[in-house]
Amino acid sequence: MSTLEAVVSANNNFTVALANKMSSNENIVLCPLSMLTALALVCLGAVRKTESQMKKVLHIESCTDIHSGFKQLLSNLTESKEYVLNIDNTLFVEETFNISDTFINISKLWYNSNSEIVGFKNHPRSAWEYMVNWLTEKTAGNFQNMSLETVNNDTKLVVVNTAFLLANWTQNFPQSKSEKEIFTLSTNEKVYTLMMGVEGTFNIRIIKDEMLSIIELPYGKKQNLRMYVILPDKYDGIKKIQQNISYEQMNDWTNPESMKKTFIEIFLPYFKIDSSYSMKNVLRRMGMTDVFSETKSNLSEISLESLYLSDVINLVTMEADEDGTEEVTSDDDHLGFLSLRLPQMTFRADHPFIFIIQDMPTRCFLFYGLFQKP
Structure with a gap:
């Protein structure tokens, strides 16, 4: 297995582990890769049991040259001219700690990441405002929803990772086919939402034994990026899939x-999810405990002082509309097409579903989400 393949395998295993642990009745969208690279960055400074726990949870125990592998993967994913993928990781460190010059240099080398020095201890609100303003400026206003609860006087080190994607569907959903329709929540409550519609030839798979259907929605002309919508047969079937996948x-x-290429009619709700998640408790449940402990953490390659990780904040924005994940100006008209054929089947995502966005050349999972209510 090459270094790149090992990194992708680690990311995909980490994605599934997160999926099993993320229990919520709310809409969720995560970028496991941004979280994985952020934690691999922290792992550069971890030693002994703290390091071994982190590597086990991140599935990088047996990976050699792992940091160059992440650098290669991120380079491959961000060089496309068909979409824009932006992943950034930043460490916000309490100003009373002395950060190793070696750590600063290698974090820039492998992850193009800088450490931001802030006054958590004496000015927690000002530190939070600095983080929000910094994020707003760096991400062109995409992320402004970080909770004030993220920081307090005891905060030592916060890792913030951000991800957003700009991409257009290979075949857009004609705006003329968007209509208000009923969406059934997992509680069997009915609500109205805007449903997009399109007819065309798409990959689909129906798995009767597992009571679900999967549709593939590609992006761009090359179709290197694809969204998979995993729809349970029953309105309340998403939790079982999530916990057992x-x-x-x-x-x-x-x-x-x-999958099988089929001429099909697809109905998908318009959705936009702006997420800000504290991942500390999830990562603890996965087995990464010492790095969050004031008494057990060993991040001596970052600082010789008693440094521990206060939190990992995952910020992701995801939008699915008629154009794609986010509206992008295009010179192409939204062309519908006439067909004398009737669709062979209908895929109607009118109840909670899972979605995954994958890079096909590497088979790397980029985004994982749950859409549970409009």
Whole structure:
């Protein structure tokens, strides 16, 4: 296995592990890759048990030259001219700590990341305002929703990772087919939402034994980026899928060779999710405990002082509209098409579903989400 393949395998395993642990009745969208690279960056400064715990949770125990692998993967993913993918990781460190020059240099080398020095201890609100303003400026206003609860007087080190994607569908959803329709929540409550519609030839798979259907929605002309919508047959079936999904299943469900091209009518709700998640408790449940402990953390390669990780904040914005993940100005007209054929089947995502966005050349999972209510 090459270094790049090892990194992708680690990311995809980490994605599934997160999916199993993320329990919520709210809409969720995560970029596991941004979180993984952020934690791999912290792992550069970890030693002994703190390091071994982190590597186990991140699935990088047996990976050699792991940091160059992340650098190569991020370079491959961000060089496309068909979409814009921006992933950034920043460490915000309490100003009373002396950060190792070696750590600063290698974090720039492998992750193009800088450490921001802030006054958590004496001015927590000002530190939070600095973080929000810094994020707003660096991400052109995409992220402004970081909670004030993120920081307090005891905060020592906060890792903030951000991700956003600009991409257009290969086949856009004609605006003329968007209509208000009923969406059934997992509680069986009915609500109205804007549903987008399109007819065309798409990859689809129906798995009767597992009571779900999967549709593939590609982006761009090259279709290197694809969204997979995993829709349970029942309105309340998403929780069972989420808790029981395995690495092997996720790879199988996102394998185009297991799908069948079909002339189909698709209905998908318009949605926009702006998420800000504190991942500390989730990562603890996954087995990464010492790095968050004031008495057990060993980040001596970052600072010789008693430094521990206060939190990991994952900020992601995701929008699915008629154009794609976010509206992008295009010279192409939104062309519908006439067909004398009737659709062979209908895929109607009118109840909670899972979605995954994957880079096809590397098979790397970029985004994982749950859409549970409009």
